[in-house]
Amino acid sequence: MSDQELDSIATDLSGKVVKIKKSLLLIVDRSKVHEACERVYRLPGLYHLVTITGMDTGKSILLYYHFWKGKSFTTVSTEVPKSDPRLPSISDSVPAALLYEAEVKDMFGVTFEGNPRMASKLLLPDSYPLGAPPPLTKEADPEKIRKMMELE
Amino acid sequence: MEYSAENLVPFGPVHPSLKEPEYFRLVLEGEKIVEVTPRIGYVHRGIERAAQDRTWVKNIYLFERICGICSFAHSLAYTEGVESLTEFEIPSRAKYIRLVIAELERIHSHLLWLGLIGYWTGFDSLFMWIWKDREHVLDLLEAITGNRVHKSYSTFGGVRKDLPPGIEAKLMEEMMFIRNRVTYYEQLVKSEETLIARTHGVGKISQETALRLSPVGPLLRCTGIARDIRSEDPYAAYGEIPPVVMTSTAGDIESLLTIRLAEVMDSCRMIVDAIRSMPSGPTKVPFPRIVPAGEAMYHVEAPRGELFYFIHSTGAAKPERVKIRTPTLANLLTAVEMLKGRPLADVPVVLTGMDPCFGCMDRVAVFDVDKSKEWYVTGEQLKKLGIEYYGKRERE
Numbered sequence: 254m255s256d257q258e259l260d261s262i263a264t265d266l267s268g269k270v271v272k273i274k275k276s277l278l279l280i281v282d283r284s285k286v287h288e289a290c291e292r293v294y295r296l297p298g299l300y301h302l303v304t305i306t307g308m309d310t311g312k313s314i315l316l317y318y319h320f321w322k323g324k325s326f327t328t329v330s331t332e333v334p335k336s337d338p339r340l341p342s343i344s345d346s347v348p349a350a351l352l353y354e355a356e357v358k359d360m361f362g363v364t365f366e367g368n369p370r371m372a373s374k375l376l377l378p379d380s381y382p383l384g385a386p387p388p389l390t391k392e393a394d395p396e397k398i399r400k401m402m403e404l405e
Numbered sequence: 406m407e408y409s410a411e412n413l414v415p416f417g418p419v420h421p422s423l424k425e426p427e428y429f430r431l432v433l434e435g436e437k438i439v440e441v442t443p444r445i446g447y448v449h450r451g452i453e454r455a456a457q458d459r460t461w462v463k464n465i466y467l468f469e470r471i472c473g474i475c476s477f478a479h480s481l482a483y484t485e486g487v488e489s490l491t492e493f494e495i496p497s498r499a500k501y502i503r504l505v506i507a508e509l510e511r512i513h514s515h516l517l518w519l520g521l522i523g524y525w526t527g528f529d530s531l532f533m534w535i536w537k538d539r540e541h542v543l544d545l546l547e548a549i550t551g552n553r554v555h556k557s558y559s560t561f562g563g564v565r566k567d568l569p570p571g572i573e574a575k576l577m578e579e580m581m582f583i584r585n586r587v588t589y590y591e592q593l594v595k596s597e598e599t600l601i602a603r604t605h606g607v608g609k610i611s612q613e614t615a616l617r618l619s620p621v622g623p624l625l626r627c628t629g630i631a632r633d634i635r636s637e638d639p640y641a642a643y644g645e646i647p648p649v650v651m652t653s654t655a656g657d658i659e660s661l662l663t664i665r666l667a668e669v670m671d672s673c674r675m676i677v678d679a680i681r682s683m684p685s686g687p688t689k690v691p692f693p694r695i696v697p698a699g700e701a702m703y704h705v706e707a708p709r710g711e712l713f714y715f716i717h718s719t720g721a722a723k724p725e726r727v728k729i730r731t732p733t734l735a736n737l738l739t740a741v742e743m744l745k746g747r748p749l750a751d752v753p754v755v756l757t758g759m760d761p762c763f764g765c766m767d768r769v770a771v772f773d774v775d776k777s778k779e780w781y782v783t784g785e786q787l788k789k790l791g792i793e794y795y796g797k798r799e800r801e
Contacts, residue, residue, distance in 0.1 A: 276702060302619050304730035306715050319702060323637050326702050349619035352734060376446040389454060
């Protein structure tokens with residue numbers, strides 16, 4: 254995808270475009286992420302959602318939606334505070350996101366509103382303790398969680 | 406929609422047809438499957454979390470053990486991903502050798518898969534014969550890298566050691582052998598009635614479904630979409646030796662058979678080309694201990710499809726975050742679509758058709774009550790495992 258196409262999306266949604274080597278990163282606010290992903294996905298050419306990555310930065314969860322067109326990655330990025338980890342789901346316009354959002358929900362505790370798989374777990378066992386922090390966050394201490402699950 | 410209990414058929418988590426535990430909740434109407442809900446996570450090992458506690462080099466050994474069949478694809482994606490964070494130029498010879506090993510792995514994976522299809526269609530002879538032919542490939546891998554499965558061959562800066570002397574002639578000879586055998590299997594697949602009956606028109610998906618659900622690998626190519634990471638975004642030596650992208654328009658399991666066999670033939674061709682034009686020179690350059698800060702997104706074409714690594718480095722001795730998305734997770738939704746409308750008897754063939762590797766798919770969370778109690782895969786355990794494995798092999 255060309256820089257201009259992404260730049261125009263960024264201007265419309267008051268986001269920022271960063272170029273990292275060959276790939277482009279579009280940083281938007283969490284309220285705009287659904288529209289950003291939809292517009293990037295529908296650009297001419299064969300866009301493919303690679304995956305959705307979560308990362309714990311300490312105070313917030315950083316989310317990357319990786320898209321691949323055929324020459325370089327285009328990533329849409331947003332951030333949600335840990336105090337309110339909610340985002341609209343993009344699975345209505347990008348159906349492939351269904352399982353990737355479920356994975357981020359399990360690992361980071363981010364709820365994607367509108368995704369039908371939010372109620373059930375994808376990867377964590379059903380016996381995962383309710384009070385325990387999600388496993389990939391910085392607060393999660395594996396020893397404590399094992400004790401909670403009575404594995405020690 | 407509410408279904409009565411008689412319609413629910415649980416498939417898994419431990420089931421004779423599955424090599425790895427999975428759970429599929431199938432809802433039947435009469436004999437046809439109308440709804441499929443997969444539940445995965447039974448072989449979670451917490452690898453993404455474990456990677457955060459290990460140094461960069463130790464993680465090579467961790468990531469290659471995500472999967473036995475596509476082990477080199479994982480180690481290649483990780484090592485090349487980390488190399489892309491630096492400005493180092495990897496020697497040409499190392500890139501060509503990486504291509505040879507990656508294609509050998511593709512051959513062995515596809516032959517394994519075809520054997521499994523033979524097995525699940527009741528064609529045990531095909532299973533035995535193919536796995537015997539596959540032994541030739543595994544012997545080659547062992548001769549070059551020292552191991553059949555977890556090769557630990559790709560490392561930062563190149564490959565761990567050079568090709569042994571005289572292996573080039575052996576490779577040419579074995580590629581000839583594999584080509585002859587695959588020619589025979591291609592004819593078999595076209596003429597054997599049981600196979601045709603179990604795979605022709607079974608699990609048919611359209612191109613729109615593929616465009617909607619983003620599958621990868623042969624499952625995507627069987628609907629007519631010609632995408633292959635090796636030609637779209639070349640890594641290793643694929644820029645100099647590009648693959649021929651195999652597609653079909655049928656979208657069923659039979660087309661998967663023909664595509665994978667054609668890919669094996671093409672892999673043989675690529676290995677022969679690589680050996681003929683192999684540059685001389687070093688196979689490894691010294692690489693810095695500390696990886697510079699940055700983010701890398703790297704993907705390779707594993708035998709099952711696109712394998713994606715996201716690596717975030719803060720310049721520390723250990724990675725801050727490594728995210729891995731394996732091809733089977735991308736293909737799961739499409740496989741579910743393939744099952745809808747099929748009778749229950751098609752379940753093993755269709756599920757095997759997507760070439761599932763659930764061990765690849767279930768990573769990240771460690772808290773798996775079904776597996777053993779030991780959570781940390783410690784250095785001691787990996788070392789003991791290696792000693793036991795070689796001890797057993799020596800005694801045999």
